[in-house]
Amino acid sequence: MSAYAIERAIDIDAPVDVVWRTITEPDKIRTWFADAVELDARPNGEGTLRFRVDEPDPLVVPITVVTVDRPRTFAYRWIPQPDRHPGPGNAVLVTFTLEPDGDTRTRLRVVETGVDELDWPEAEKREYVKDHLEGWAEHGGRLQTLFEDTAAS
Amino acid sequence: MTAHDPGIDDALWDAVADPSRRRVLDLLVARGDATPTVLAAELPFTRQAVTKHLGVLERAGLVTSRRAGREVRYSVTASALSRASELMTETAKRWDARLARIKAIAEELHAQESRDA
Numbered sequence: 326m327s328a329y330a331i332e333r334a335i336d337i338d339a340p341v342d343v344v345w346r347t348i349t350e351p352d353k354i355r356t357w358f359a360d361a362v363e364l365d366a367r368p369n370g371e372g373t374l375r376f377r378v379d380e381p382d383p384l385v386v387p388i389t390v391v392t393v394d395r396p397r398t399f400a401y402r403w404i405p406q407p408d409r410h411p412g413p414g415n416a417v418l419v420t421f422t423l424e425p426d427g428d429t430r431t432r433l434r435v436v437e438t439g440v441d442e443l444d445w446p447e448a449e450k451r452e453y454v455k456d457h458l459e460g461w462a463e464h465g466g467r468l469q470t471l472f473e474d475t476a477a478s
Numbered sequence: 479m480t481a482h483d484p485g486i487d488d489a490l491w492d493a494v495a496d497p498s499r500r501r502v503l504d505l506l507v508a509r510g511d512a513t514p515t516v517l518a519a520e521l522p523f524t525r526q527a528v529t530k531h532l533g534v535l536e537r538a539g540l541v542t543s544r545r546a547g548r549e550v551r552y553s554v555t556a557s558a559l560s561r562a563s564e565l566m567t568e569t570a571k572r573w574d575a576r577l578a579r580i581k582a583i584a585e586e587l588h589a590q591e592s593r594d595a
Contacts, residue, residue: 333573333574333577334577335574335577335578335580335581336581337580337581337584337585338581338585338588339584339585339587339588340588343584343587343588343591344580344584346587347580347583347584347587348580353583353587356579356583357576357579357580357583358576429588431584433577433580433581435573435576435577437573
């Protein structure tokens with residue numbers, strides 16, 4: 326397990342197939358994630374996420390699909406550099422896991438790993454973390470806890 | 479709704495975005511006050527590497543140093559650390575916000591399709 330990892334989950338009152346479509350179909354992804362989405366949701370399929378499309382500094386993020394196991398697992402790699410191809414060692418891995426809870430409920434889990442394992446120059450990692458990543462929620466939580474402990478003692 | 483947060487403090491982020499540096503900072507927070515030698519003894523980094531990380535943290539205002547004999551002792555700066563924690567918390571909320579939007583969209587889609595069925 327990478328030192329950098331974030332895991333989040335949510336319970337959704339919808340069947341697993343509906344949640345699956347929400348996280349894999351470009352017109353749905355557009356409503357919760359990026360401003361514009363192109364995606365070929367098949368293993369090794371490629372796509373782009375576009376952020377800040379109406380601003381002076383738009384951001385284009387290439388992604389490569391890693392796992393498509395409908396309706397249980399969807400994973401892709403992404404990299405915040407338009408001219409690079411996302412792959413192991415140079416891109417962060419995002420894995421969605423869907424667990425049905427009866428016929429009408431789904432537990433959706435997302436795990437993001439890898440930024441500290443990347444072979445990018447430090448400056449690029451910093452830029453990535455700054456621009457994209459929620460990743461050090463874990464580190465942040467730990468720092469905060471330690472800080473409170475120190476302040477209390 | 480974009481991933482960009484224009485309000486972040488660049489120096490703080492630069493200082494804490496590096497995982498190795500966060501380990502140094504974590505340990506210093508736990509110790510409260512320490513020399514690079516003491517910190518290096520508990521980390522898989524050389525004293526020189528620890529000193530370099532501490533320098534970046536100091537320039538970001540997260541730690542302060544003072545000379546103690548032949549060594550330099552470092553301690554954390556509470557106010558800056560508190561600000562860093564705030565930034566981290568803000569950032570941590572982004573995936574939660576995305577998941578909340580996924581939930582709302584999926585539930586709406588489900589309701590719509592149930593009505594249509």
